[in-house]
Amino acid sequence: MADYRNIVILTGAGISAESGLATFRGPGGLWEGHRVEDVCTPEALAHDPALVHRFYDLRRAALAAVAPNAAHAALARLDAEWPGELLIVTQNVDDLHERAGTGRLLHMHGELTSALCAACDARVSWPGDLPPKTPCAACGAPALRPDIVFFGEMPYQMERIERALAACDLFVSIGTSGAVYPAAGFVQTARHYGAETLELNLEPSGGSGWFGESRLGPAGVLVPAWVDEVLAR
Numbered sequence: 001m002a003d004y005r006n007i008v009i010l011t012g013a014g015i016s017a018e019s020g021l022a023t024f025r026g027p028g029g030l031w032e033g034h035r036v037e038d039v040c041t042p043e044a045l046a047h048d049p050a051l052v053h054r055f056y057d058l059r060r061a062a063l064a065a066v067a068p069n070a071a072h073a074a075l076a077r078l079d080a081e082w083p084g085e086l087l088i089v090t091q092n093v094d095d096l097h098e099r100a101g102t103g104r105l106l107h108m109h110g111e112l113t114s115a116l117c118a119a120c121d122a123r124v125s126w127p128g129d130l131p132p133k134t135p136c137a138a139c140g141a142p143a144l145r146p147d148i149v150f151f152g153e154m155p156y157q158m159e160r161i162e163r164a165l166a167a168c169d170l171f172v173s174i175g176t177s178g179a180v181y182p183a184a185g186f187v188q189t190a191r192h193y194g195a196e197t198l199e200l201n202l203e204p205s206g207g208s209g210w211f212g213e214s215r216l217g218p219a220g221v222l223v224p225a226w227v228d229e230v231l232a233r
Contacts, residue, residue, distance in 0.1 A: 002034075004169030005084035006194060008161075009075065010186055012091045014175020014202055015219045019066045019096055021184050033138040033148040049145075056146040057129045060112050063094050065128075070224035071174070072100035074215055078227045079104050087164045091176065091183050108183065114147035124145055155182060165189045172198045172226075175219050177203030187211060200226060 013021075023026035038044050039055040048215065068076075079086060079102045088105045090097055093112045097105050111114075115126035115134070126144075133142035149155050171190035178184050187197050187210040199211040200222040208214050215222050 003233075006168045007082065007084065007086050007172065008164050008186075008190065008195075009086070009088045009169045009172045009174060010091070010183060011075070011088065011175060012118040012176030015069075015223070016066075016092050016094050016096055017175070018071065018218060018220050019069045021062065021066055021094060021096075033057040040148070041152055045145060045150070053130055053132050053146065056112065056148065056199075059093075059126065060129070063112055066094075066096070068100035069220050071219035072096050072102070074224040074227040076101035078207045078230065079145075081231055085164075085167070087161075087168075089161055089164075089183075089186075091180065106157055106160065108149070108157065108161065109154070110146070110148040110156065111152050112146070112148070115144045117141065117143050119143040132227050138195075156208070158182065161186070162189065163194070166193045168193075168195050169209045170196045170198065172200065173211070174200045174223060175204055176201065178207030195218070198226075 020194060039052055040050070045052045069116060075088060075097065075109065079088065086104045088097065089103065089108055091109050093107065093110050095111065095113050113125060113127050115124050115130055117136035117138060119140040120136060122136055123139035124137060130144060130146060132176055134144040135142045136144055165186055165190070168190060171187060173187060176183065179186055184207050187207055191210065197211045199208055199214040200219060201214065201216060203216060
C-alpha cells in the first residue's frame with residue numbers, strides 16, 4: 001500500500017461476534033425468530049412498543065455479559081498511537097469499542113446504552129431496561145425509545161462520514177457483510193477519492209470485489225497483525 005496518513009475504518013458485526021454477541025443475520029442470529037418488521041422499524045415501535053423495547057432490553061442485558069476482544073483492543077491501540085487522522089465508524093450498537101478504550105469513534109446505527117427522546121431528540125445514557133413511555137428528563141414527554149437507527153431511518157452523522165471518506169488515504173472494512181447500505185457503499189466512495197482499500201473479514205463479503213486487498217480470517221487475529229504493521233511504518 002502507498003504511504004497514508006488519514007484512515008477511516010468501518011467495523012461490523014463480525015468484530016463483536018468474537019466476543020460472543022449474536023449477529024443479526026445467519027443461523028442463530030437475532031433475526032431468527034424475529035421479523036425485522038416486528039422489532040426494528042418505526043412502524044413496529046408504534047404498533048407494539050412493548051415488544052420492541054423488550055427486544056432491546058434483552059440485547060442490553062446480553063451486552064453486559066461480554067467483553068472486548070483482541071480486535072477491539074488493537075483498534076484502541078491504533079487510536080491511541082496513530083498520529084494522523086483516524087475515524088472508526090461502527091455499524092455495531094454495542095459499546096465494546098468504547099470499553100476497549102477507543103475514542104475516535106462514531107456509531108452510525110445508534111447505541112444500545114443510549115435512549116433517544118422521540119419528542120425532543122434529547123439523548124441520555126441508559127444501561128438498563130427501558131420501559132415504554134419512560135419520561136424524558138429534558139422535556140418531560142413519555143417518549144424515550146432505544147437510540148437505534150431503525151430500518152427506514154437515516155444513519156447518524158452521514159455528512160461527517162462522507163467528509164472523512166473523501167479525505168482518507170486508506171479505508172479499511174472489518175467484519176462486515178457488505179450487504180447493508182449505505183455502509184456497503186463506503187468502499188466505492190473511498191476509491192472514488194483515491195484511497196487505498198483493505199478488507200479484513202472472516203469470509204469474502206458482498207463487496208469484496210471493490211477492495212484493493214482482502215485478508216480472510218478471524219478479526220482477533222487479523223486486526224492486531226494489521227495494526228502492528230501500520231504502527232511499525
